[in-house]
Amino acid sequence: MxxxxxxxxxxxxxxxxxxxxxxxxxxxxxxxxxxxxxxxxxxxxxxxxxxxxxxxxxxxxxxxxxxxAVPVEDPSEAVQRILEAPRDQLGERAVDVVMATFERPGAGQRFIALLRAAMNSGAPTNPLSEFLAREILAKVADAQGHPDAARRGQLAMMLFIGYVMARDIMAFPALVKQRRTEMVTQLGKAMQAFLVDPW
Amino acid sequence: MxxxxxxxxxxxxxxxxxxxxxxxxxxxxxxxxxxxxxxxxxxxxxxxxxxxxxxxxxxxxxxxxxxxAVPVEDPSEAVQRILEAPRDQLGERAVDVVMATFERPGAGQRFIALLRAAMNSGAPTNPLSEFLAREILAKVADAQGHPDAARRGQLAMMLFIGYVMARDIMAFPALVKQRRTEMVTQLGKAMQAFLVDPW
The missing domain is CATH 1.10.10.60 (Homeodomain-like)
Structure with a gap:
C-alpha cells in the first residue's frame, strides 16, 4: 500500500x-x-x-x-540456569533447558515447520537453530573456556535437530517411547561431550 | 502388463x-x-x-x-571393522565406518532424498536409517553387552541424521568447514556415549 x-x-x-x-x-x-x-x-x-x-x-x-512468538525466557537467563549445574551435569541441564523451549505450546510445530522449510527451499535458513546455537549453547561452551565455542554450539544444536527429526518426523520407536528423564540423561551424555569435555 | x-x-x-x-x-x-x-x-x-x-x-x-543400489560392504563386515577398534575408540570408528557409507557416489544424495521424503510424506519411513541403526549401530552396542542396544542404535543414528541435516541442508558454517578427521573425533565422542559407555 x-x-x-x-x-x-x-x-x-x-x-x-x-x-x-x-x-x-x-x-x-x-x-x-x-x-x-x-x-x-x-x-x-x-x-x-x-x-x-x-x-x-x-x-x-x-x-x-x-x-x-511465544514468551520465552531471556536466553542469558537460560545460559545462567544451565551454568548453575555441577560441571559433570552441564550436558544434561543444557538438554533439559533447551528441550523446554520446544515444549512450549506451538514451539515444537514451529521448529518442525522451519526444518521442513529448510529441506524444501534453496535458502537453508533455520533462524531458531541459529539462535539457540549462538545465544545459548555456544555460550555454555564459551564459559568452559573452549576456544571453539561457536563450533561446539553448532554441534550441540545438530543433536537437537537429529533428535526432533528422528522422534517427531521419522518416529524411531525407541525415541517415541522414551521417557523425558531418560532422554535428558542419554542426550545429556552427548551434550557433555560437545559442550564441556576436551576433545 | x-x-x-x-x-x-x-x-x-x-x-x-x-x-x-x-x-x-x-x-x-x-x-x-x-x-x-x-x-x-x-x-x-x-x-x-x-x-x-x-x-x-x-x-x-x-x-x-x-x-x-551401490555395492556396499556386508553390514556384518562393517560391524566387525568397528569392533576391531580399542574399546575407547569404538565411537570414532563407528563414525568413520558409517560416514563412509554416505560418502559413496550417490549415497549422500540418496540419503538426503529419503530425509526429504520423510519430511513431506505422511509415512515417516527412512529405510536407510532403519537399516544402519539395526544392522550396524545396534550390533555394536549389543557387543558391549547393553540390554538397550536397539535404542542405542537409534540414538546413534539420529546423530548422523542431525549431522547431515545441519551440514548439508542447513549449512551450519562450522560443520561445513570442518575437516573429516576432526568431525570423526568430535562426533566420535557422542557416539561413544550412545554405543559404548554406561548411562
Whole structure:
C-alpha cells in the first residue's frame, strides 16, 4: 500500500513496535538469525534505528518475540540456569533447558515447520537453530573456556535437530517411547561431550 | 502388463533376480526396513520364497542391492571393522565406518532424498536409517553387552541424521568447514556415549 507521507523515516507511532516485529520476522525468515542486524531491521521497518533500540534490548529479544512468538525466557537467563549445574551435569541441564523451549505450546510445530522449510527451499535458513546455537549453547561452551565455542554450539544444536527429526518426523520407536528423564540423561551424555569435555 | 501364464508362483527365470530387487525396492520404500520380511518380498515379486533365499543371503543384502543400489560392504563386515577398534575408540570408528557409507557416489544424495521424503510424506519411513541403526549401530552396542542396544542404535543414528541435516541442508558454517578427521573425533565422542559407555 503506497504511503501518503513524504519519504523518510517515520517517527514512532502506536503501531511502530508491531511493525518492527513484522519486519524482523520477514528478515529472519529469509536471511536467518546470524546475518540480520538491528540496523537492517530498522531499514526494513522504515524507522530510525534508535526506535528499535527503544523498544527492544537486543537482537535476541526481538527474535524471540518475532519468530518464536511465544514468551520465552531471556536466553542469558537460560545460559545462567544451565551454568548453575555441577560441571559433570552441564550436558544434561543444557538438554533439559533447551528441550523446554520446544515444549512450549506451538514451539515444537514451529521448529518442525522451519526444518521442513529448510529441506524444501534453496535458502537453508533455520533462524531458531541459529539462535539457540549462538545465544545459548555456544555460550555454555564459551564459559568452559573452549576456544571453539561457536563450533561446539553448532554441534550441540545438530543433536537437537537429529533428535526432533528422528522422534517427531521419522518416529524411531525407541525415541517415541522414551521417557523425558531418560532422554535428558542419554542426550545429556552427548551434550557433555560437545559442550564441556576436551576433545 | 498382464501375464499369459496361469496364476501361481513363477519358477526362476532370467529376470527373476531383478524382479525380486524391484519388489524389494517398492516394499522398502513404502514400508521401511524393519517391517518388511523376505516372505512379503517373495509375495510382492510373485515368486517362491525359496527363490529369494537362493539369490540373496538375507534381508540386509537384498536391501543394500535394492535401495542403496551401490555395492556396499556386508553390514556384518562393517560391524566387525568397528569392533576391531580399542574399546575407547569404538565411537570414532563407528563414525568413520558409517560416514563412509554416505560418502559413496550417490549415497549422500540418496540419503538426503529419503530425509526429504520423510519430511513431506505422511509415512515417516527412512529405510536407510532403519537399516544402519539395526544392522550396524545396534550390533555394536549389543557387543558391549547393553540390554538397550536397539535404542542405542537409534540414538546413534539420529546423530548422523542431525549431522547431515545441519551440514548439508542447513549449512551450519562450522560443520561445513570442518575437516573429516576432526568431525570423526568430535562426533566420535557422542557416539561413544550412545554405543559404548554406561548411562
Amino acid at each position: 503506497p504511503s501518503n507521507r513524504p519519504r523518510g523515516r517515520r517517527p514512532g507511532g502506536a503501531n511502530t513496535r508491531a511493525e518492527i516485529v513484522d519486519a524482523a520476522l520477514r528478515l529472519f525468515s529469509t536471511e536467518g538469525y546470524d546475518k540480520v542486524s538491528l540496523r537492517q531491521i530498522a531499514r526494513e521497518a522504515d524507522v530510525d534505528p534508535a526506535l528499535v533500540h527503544h523498544y527492544f534490548e537486543n537482537k535476541a529479544e526481538l527474535f524471540t518475540l518475532a519468530v518464536i | 498382464p501375464s499369459n501364464r496361469p496364476r501361481g508362483r513363477r519358477p526362476g527365470g532370467a529376470n527373476t533376480r531383478a524382479e525380486i530387487v524391484d519388489a524389494a525396492l517398492r516394499l522398502f520404500s513404502t514400508e521401511g526396513y524393519d517391517k518388511v520380511s523376505l516372505r512379503q518380498i517373495a509375495r510382492e515379486a510373485d515368486v517362491d520364497p525359496a527363490l529369494v533365499h537362493h539369490y540373496f543371503e538375507n534381508k540386509a543384502e537384498l536391501f543394500t542391492l535394492a535401495v542403496i
